Amino acid sequence: MLTISMGSPDQVCASLRAQIIVAEAQLAGLKRDLANAEQAARSETATIAETQHEEDQNGEERRWPLLQEEYKRYGRQMIVSQVGLKGQLKLRSAKVLLVGAGGLGCPAAQYLAGAGVGTIGLIDGDTVEVSNLHRQVLHRTKNVGKYKVDSAIESLRELNPHPTYIAHRTHLTPEEAPTIFKDYDLILDCTDNPATRYLISDTAVLLGKPLVSASALRTEGQLMVLNNPPRPPGDKTGGPCYRCVFPKPPPADSVVSCADGGILGPVVGTMGVLQALEAIKVITAPEVDGGSNSTTASPRDPPYLHIFSAYSSPLFRTIRLRSRRVNCAVCSAEPTVTLDTIRSGSMDYVFFCGSANLPSLLGPEERISAREYNQRHPNVTSDSSQLHTIIDVRDETQFGICSLQNSINIPISNILSSSYPTALQKADDEQQAAQVPSWLPSEVASSESTNPIYVVCRLGNDSQIVVKKMKELGLDQHGKRFIGDIRGGLRSWKEQVDSSWPEY
Amino acid sequence: MADTSNADQGEFPISITVEFTGGLELLFGNERKHKVVLPARLEDGSRPNISYLLKYLVNNLMKDQRIDMFIMEDNVRPGILVLINDADWELEGEETYELQQGDNIVFVSTLHGG
Numbered sequence: 104m105l106t107i108s109m110g111s112p113d114q115v116c117a118s119l120r121a122q123i124i125v126a127e128a129q130l131a132g133l134k135r136d137l138a139n140a141e142q143a144a145r146s147e148t149a150t151i152a153e154t155q156h157e158e159d160q161n162g163e164e165r166r167w168p169l170l171q172e173e174y175k176r177y178g179r180q181m182i183v184s185q186v187g188l189k190g191q192l193k194l195r196s197a198k199v200l201l202v203g204a205g206g207l208g209c210p211a212a213q214y215l216a217g218a219g220v221g222t223i224g225l226i227d228g229d230t231v232e233v234s235n236l237h238r239q240v241l242h243r244t245k246n247v248g249k250y251k252v253d254s255a256i257e258s259l260r261e262l263n264p265h266p267t268y269i270a271h272r273t274h275l276t277p278e279e280a281p282t283i284f285k286d287y288d289l290i291l292d293c294t295d296n297p298a299t300r301y302l303i304s305d306t307a308v309l310l311g312k313p314l315v316s317a318s319a320l321r322t323e324g325q326l327m328v329l330n331n332p333p334r335p336p337g338d339k340t341g342g343p344c345y346r347c348v349f350p351k352p353p354p355a356d357s358v359v360s361c362a363d364g365g366i367l368g369p370v371v372g373t374m375g376v377l378q379a380l381e382a383i384k385v386i387t388a389p390e391v392d393g394g395s396n397s398t399t400a401s402p403r404d405p406p407y408l409h410i411f412s413a414y415s416s417p418l419f420r421t422i423r424l425r426s427r428r429v430n431c432a433v434c435s436a437e438p439t440v441t442l443d444t445i446r447s448g449s450m451d452y453v454f455f456c457g458s459a460n461l462p463s464l465l466g467p468e469e470r471i472s473a474r475e476y477n478q479r480h481p482n483v484t485s486d487s488s489q490l491h492t493i494i495d496v497r498d499e500t501q502f503g504i505c506s507l508q509n510s511i512n513i514p515i516s517n518i519l520s521s522s523y524p525t526a527l528q529k530a531d532d533e534q535q536a537a538q539v540p541s542w543l544p545s546e547v548a549s550s551e552s553t554n555p556i557y558v559v560c561r562l563g564n565d566s567q568i569v570v571k572k573m574k575e576l577g578l579d580q581h582g583k584r585f586i587g588d589i590r591g592g593l594r595s596w597k598e599q600v601d602s603s604w605p606e607y
Numbered sequence: 608m609a610d611t612s613n614a615d616q617g618e619f620p621i622s623i624t625v626e627f628t629g630g631l632e633l634l635f636g637n638e639r640k641h642k643v644v645l646p647a648r649l650e651d652g653s654r655p656n657i658s659y660l661l662k663y664l665v666n667n668l669m670k671d672q673r674i675d676m677f678i679m680e681d682n683v684r685p686g687i688l689v690l691i692n693d694a695d696w697e698l699e700g701e702e703t704y705e706l707q708q709g710d711n712i713v714f715v716s717t718l719h720g721g
């Protein structure tokens with residue numbers, strides 16, 4: 104208990120310092136005692152376990168397949184009829200691989216470790232970043248910079264020391280995927296890009312492993328259990344694979360990442376938790392006793408896609424999926440993708456999915472650097488030669504986080520969604536009116552003005568699209584008016600001009 | 608335009624619900640749910656199917672000009688699932704499925720984040 108003596112502020116401080124020293128000494132003593140007590144408890148547990156083991160070997164006593172501590176630890180889930188002792192033992196002997204230790208992988212691994220899955224492998228080549236922490240719940244602030252798999256396993260061990268944890272500090276590659284997957288019974292796809300998703304599904308199918316696949320973006324998530332049951336390619340009773348559902352990858356420029364689109368922590372968390380749940384269901388499912396007569400054995404569950412939408416009601420909807428595709432490139436009777444084509448690289452996943460690297464749409468004369476823009480227009484001025492327009496084409500939400508002084512916000516979605524007749528379709532006298540799109544403030548669109556227009560966005564991609572569009576509309580008055588973008592967007596503004604700029 | 612004579616045969620326009628999720632709503636004015644009324648019969652006497660609906664949506668409902676974010680080669684672009692009354696359209700005949708009164712059609716763009 105702290106006592107604050109009356110006296111001068113100096114005396115109060117001195118007294119508090121003295122009390123803190125005493126309290127810290129007491130705390131240190133308690134920590135020592137605890138460490139000793141824990142040591143003693145550990146050796147006692149080990150002795151008990153050894154004794155049990157000996158008894159098991161001697162066969163003298165009834166066998167207890169789990170440790171005393173495990174009965175307590177897993178008791179609440181073991182008394183659920185769908186699990187039971189049998190299910191718990193299946194969990195203990197299960198080997199689960201999670202590809203990705205991020206927003207999906209963290210909660211999924213947490214629940215699987217908690218549930219007592221015997222072997223948990225994690226594969227991820229990334230390191231923890233501050234921007235991960237709001238959703239990747241196994242990582243701690245102190246572990247920023249550390250490999251995600253090491254950070255995750257550190258947390259998992261604190262949660263449950265029993266499972267064997269295996270760290271694969273690498274991004275999944277086609278060369279290694281078959282070798283890594285073969286040691287596991289079940290795969291969880293917790294990744295964030297189409298190329299890896301196809302690789303995971305293909306490898307899982309060809310090695311006969313069921314796959315729990317999830318994804319999330321902004322306020323929505325999706326979940327599927329694929330290749331369940333995991334029958335060989337050509338066996339129609341097996342569950343569909345990722346390629347059965349999506350035979351062709353989406354165009355690369357339609358793929359939005361969490362970094363670009365945003366993601367709510369509990370949304371991706373929900374999907375990760377559901378992956379763990381589906382994994383537990385697959386592992387503890389009663390055997391389908393098909394024996395040799397596999398044609399009569401029906402899939403345990405018809406294939407479903409579960410869609411979660413945080414701002415819709417109902418929150419979840421479940422969609423019946425197709426069964427295996429007869430001409431599937433992987434799981435049909437005539438597969439074109441095999442373990443050999445994966446390993447050798449002749450199945451090129453990056454090429455298959457394409458890449459969204461935007462080609463530069465504008466010439467160098469149409470772009471200026473952030474530094475140059477700042478030099479040309481250093482500050483607000485009434486000098487008309489300095490007058491210019493700076494248009495920020497990020498969405499309203501991002502503009503609301505931070506924006507350049509005097510910039511006006513016209514989200515690119517407004518620009519791309521407005522329909523307007525092109526000048527060619529209109530009679531000459533109407534041409535002028537037709538050329539001014541509704542999204543552009545009239546003073547900016549005025550044909551009297553030749554003040555330059557600059558377009559800026561977060562990274563310098565959308566701004567190019569908008570500049571191109573504005574020129575197509577003739578707003579540059581056949582070259583009399585400069586319209587250009589800021590190369591590298593607001594990120595380069597931070598690098599070159601204003602280091603205090605908040606980068607989100 | 609619906610042929611008015613069809614009304615005599617008890618053929619009313621077909622009311623359906625169309626929903627967009629997975630980010631597709633951004634192409635449709637950021638509205639997820641739309642009520643759509645289609646004629647019971649088209650000019651050639653056929654009934655409106657999913658193919659017709661796709662054209663209708665692009666011409667009447669889509670706000671974004673990037674049509675290839677929704678349609679490619681006269682079909683939905685890869686990465687979009689079409690659900691007819693909560694089942695994958697591949698279970699229902701895909702684009703040839705003829706729309707029925709009260710149908711719920713959902714377009715889902717796959718997500719890849721994680």
